[in-house]
Amino acid sequence: MSKKILIADDEQNIVISIEFLLRREGFEVLVAGDGEEALARVRAERPDLVLLDVMMPRMNGFDVCQALRADPDLSGTRILMLTAKGRDTEVSKGLGLGADGYMTKPFSTKELLAEVRKLLGM
């Protein structure tokens, strides 16, 4: 059974590429355009991994991450944060809130894929 991945990002132009890439690699891909939608879809569909953008409308990535980690049912969900902010303080905040990995835009799609596989134990 293929792994399920949720992409949470309001930036349509990056979602296109990541969605295309992950589908080609055989993953089941879901997309959410803001923080609240992302939270709802994780709860409803239980993806194995969430690619979480920090700057999103209605609820930012940090808050989503915190909410996910506060829910013991979702402890198996892996979180990889993607962000356009590259400050050290933010990386440590993301990891501190319970994210499993952190990638700063622009990133190489190969590295992203490698990180995804690592987090999914593949």
Added chain:
Amino acid sequence: MNPTRKLVLAAVAVCLFVLVLVVATAGLMLASEAGESGGGRTPEERVVVLVVVVLAGATVGCWALIRLHALYVAASLRMAEELAATVAYNGLRLPEQSAPELRVLAQAANQLLSVRDALEEDVAERVNEARASLEEERSRLAALMAELSQSVVVCNLDGRVLLYNQRAKQELSGGADGSTLGLGRSIYTVFDRALIEHALERLQQAGRDQAGGEESRKLVGSAQFVTATRAGRLLRAHMSPVLGGDGQHGARVGGLSITGFVLVLDDVTSTNERHGRRDALIQSLIEGGRGPLGSIRAAAEMLSDFSDMPPRQRDRFLSVIRDEAKALSVHLESAAAAFSNDLRERWLLEEIHGAELLDVAVRRIGERREGERRALAVKTEDVDEDLWLRVDSFGLLQALRYLALRLQDEYEVREVRLSLARSGQLAQLDLSWLGTFMNNETAMGWLQDPMTTGGEASPLSVVDVIERCNGEIWFQRVRVSHRAIFRTMLPAAEAPTDLPRAIVAAEEGDRPEFYDFDIFSWSGASHELDDRPLTELSYTVFDTETTGLQPSQGDEIIQIGATRIVNRRLLRHECFDQLIDPRRPLSQQSIEVHGITRELLVGQPTIDTVLPQFQTFCADTVLVGHNAAFDMRFLQLKEKQTGVRFDQPVLDTLLLSAVLHPNQNSHRLEAIAERLGVSVFGRHTALGDAMVTGEVFLKMLPLLAEMGVTTLRQAREASEKTYHARLKY
């Protein structure tokens, strides 16, 4: 022979003379009796003769004694009185004495007096010299301080300001509560007391720590802090100790103790804003770029990694790349436009008024050079008076001069013109001339050659200088008017709002007013105000103009003017001068007195806002007014409405005048001023009257002291005793 022995001998001589006379007479009478044997005088006759002779002898003796007394005793006492007079007045001499002994004494005394007078003159001269050189140094210091672009404030340990410069006054005054900087005022009205005390503590701690070591003198610390003023400016303060010999305060450092402190203040509000903007630019370029770049990169990698994708998919990736690249360009452009000024190097550029720059350029270019028959004529035309530039003015002037003189030397141009006009965000500075044209290559060469004019050579070219000013320069011809131009485009600057004001020159013999070192010796808390000498107190001399004379029937204050006296000096630059909207009509009578019309009062603040400001201005001072009871009545009637109470001591020049001159009929301000030799200007403005009152009060102080009135308590008691003192404050 000394006078006492002389007198004794004289007395003895008189006695002997009388005795000899009596014995001789008696002998003569006995001899004649013996000769005549039995005939002759009766015993009674003999007694009479003897008595007559004794009386005659005694008369002669008394006359001699009186004469001697006048010559020696009375003359010595007179001389003593005359000598006493010479103690008080210089230049007096003892008169010639008739007794030779006293004459010698008087001569010796006169010599002594001459020596003393010469010495005193010498001392006075030295004191004057020293004072003059001190005044000169103080003036230099004042000039230097006024020129500083930083604010400087010097305080004693109590936080009383004893020196400040104009810059400090501008930067530290004008808070919402009317807080202001002034001599003798507390710095704590401007800064938080705890902040200053903390810094002071650090200084003293540093002083103590260092005190033992060899290096102690070098290492007397300074403290830094950043703070916001009550007016909302951000200041970086640098505090250093003032050290003095007297050791009653604070820590001792290398044998000296801290008696006060110097604050050097930099307004970092705008620097901080600029740094903030620069940071924001960098942030926005970095973070704003990441998103679009991420999308582009991912799309590009999809296109190259999966070249087998269907055409529709390929088109979607291509359009992502196109859109994101475009967004990135727009972002970059707007950032560049918004922050262009902040990105440039600013350190050697200064704001200068364009017209002023051109005036200097005209003079510099028009200077006749050595060995030159006639100087180059320079004219200005179309100068935009409102334009300010941010340039390296020295370099720019050098460039203009170089170009103009080279035109004169190589093309025999006789006249050049300078013009300065605004062109959008830029300033267009033209150096133009008529007729003689050069080709573009020559012009380019001139602009790129190192500049040499006369003997002066510069390693820089015109282009270097202009680029430094963030400008561009080029050569062009205007065929219609047959003119050629070196045209420079420079960024226009905002007119600066905080130009340092010129220092007001001090009057002859008068110290500039923004410092007063004598305050160093004050210690505010240690004295009860009442028993402080009048000469030590700080005063606020004030006057009001009103709508009429009946405060209880609704008349209101329409103007308050006040000035300050600190250490017996009237501080003409530390004034309070405020019109007040009375919210009621003015009577025609009162307009005739003060000349303030309804129109002048429209838009002025009301008493509710002015009185708290005035109270701040008066803080820690004694109020002085002429007929102060009248003004105080107005102030007191406002107590409830404004919540401002003026409960400091009040002195009234009218009452003090009555104390000094009880027999004079008039104690009007003009009359007193005339009596005390104060010239009257600007009467019947509140500030003008306050100034006159202040001067009158200063003249009164020494006269009061002569009457034994030297403390505030004595002055108030004397005032109360006078006939006029029946009004209660």
